[in-house]
Amino acid sequence: MSEPVPAVEIAPAKINLALHVRGRRPDGRHDLETIFAFCTDGDRLTGELADDLSLTITGPFAAMLDDGPANLVHRAATALAAEARVGKGVRLTLDKRLPVASGIGGGSADAAATLRLLTAMWNVDPDHATRIAPALGSDVPACLLSMSARGEAAGDRLALVDPGVAGEPVLLVNPRRPLSTAAVFAGWDGVDRGPLGEWREGRNDLEAPARTLVPAIGDVLNWLTVQPGAKSIRMSGSGATCFALFADEATRDAAVAACPADWWHLASFLR
Numbered sequence: 001m002s003e004p005v006p007a008v009e010i011a012p013a014k015i016n017l018a019l020h021v022r023g024r025r026p027d028g029r030h031d032l033e034t035i036f037a038f039c040t041d042g043d044r045l046t047g048e049l050a051d052d053l054s055l056t057i058t059g060p061f062a063a064m065l066d067d068g069p070a071n072l073v074h075r076a077a078t079a080l081a082a083e084a085r086v087g088k089g090v091r092l093t094l095d096k097r098l099p100v101a102s103g104i105g106g107g108s109a110d111a112a113a114t115l116r117l118l119t120a121m122w123n124v125d126p127d128h129a130t131r132i133a134p135a136l137g138s139d140v141p142a143c144l145l146s147m148s149a150r151g152e153a154a155g156d157r158l159a160l161v162d163p164g165v166a167g168e169p170v171l172l173v174n175p176r177r178p179l180s181t182a183a184v185f186a187g188w189d190g191v192d193r194g195p196l197g198e199w200r201e202g203r204n205d206l207e208a209p210a211r212t213l214v215p216a217i218g219d220v221l222n223w224l225t226v227q228p229g230a231k232s233i234r235m236s237g238s239g240a241t242c243f244a245l246f247a248d249e250a251t252r253d254a255a256v257a258a259c260p261a262d263w264w265h266l267a268s269f270l271r
């Protein structure tokens, strides 16, 4: 008898094509207007049915994460089991390829991938995942869809949109400096700079507070700006990852070849 093939789910890297902070909310979070887009690459989650729930983390960023109950993969699996009243377990392996605390939704993408994987493996109603996603993190509902969307409220009120970037080559670059999302929001100056219309004319209002905490973000943005063919250059989320879209793969790959060795990068495509 052959071994059962493990189920696999990709946790696509998220970028915010634009992110406007509109104000502080009574719950301590902030009202946003953002356009989410997703890459074709990300972390990789595999699962095999088992009696109990377990998590093993592998990959280049495994050492930065605890594999205990605080991990968002664990929390998502436990929450879904409770919500759907599932008695089964699962042996999960997370291949952690995205840097941690980097503005590309790694933990949120992992939580969302866990919900998708276990909804299929445990054969439960997908509405359970939709219901529990917001409590796992403001970005988890968007990551559950992993399709381009406009996000409002805390980022969790979603409407599917087409920002016109599907299939475009993208380069993500991070100066290998983790950045706390809460610390970046806390550094926002409280000035509402206006609504988000067309994302190309928009901005990322978290760039200024993030750059105060990690000045190397400025170096990454300056470097992306001078790469031939780079367009739509911006920081994602609360940073420190920045991105550029490229007209074609050849110019994107030329930038990859020129990327400083001490920075992390991911060459991908937008979904």
Ligand SMILES: C[C@@](CO)(OP(=O)(O)O)[C@H](O)COP(=O)(O)OP(=O)(O)OC[C@H]1O[C@@H](n2ccc(N)nc2=O)[C@H](O)[C@@H]1O
Binding pocket: 016, 019, 028, 029, 030, 031, 032, 034, 102, 103, 104, 105, 106, 108, 136, 137, 138, 139, 140, 153, 154, 155, 181, 182, 183, 185, 236, 237, 238, 239
């Ligand atoms: C900034 C964004 C933009 O997409 O992305 P990342 O930088 O995390 O990738 C998100 O809003 C992050 O969403 P997520 O990472 O799920 O945040 P959460 O776990 O819900 O919140 C972490 C902390 O960030 C702050 N926070 C988050 C969302 C929000 N709308 N307002 C906030 O002020 C709060 O201090 C909160 O305690």
Ligand SMILES: Nc1ncnc2c1ncn2[C@@H]1O[C@H](COP(=O)(O)OP(=O)(O)O)[C@@H](O)[C@H]1O
Binding pocket: 065, 070, 071, 072, 073, 099, 100, 101, 102, 103, 104, 105, 106, 107, 108, 110, 111, 179, 181, 237, 238, 239
């Ligand atoms: N599976 C996970 N992947 C990444 N971070 C996780 C995970 N589980 C818990 N965390 C915690 O969530 C925090 C935010 O990480 P992450 O989601 O990668 O940030 P961001 O949303 O800025 O990209 C980190 O401090 C990390 O300790």
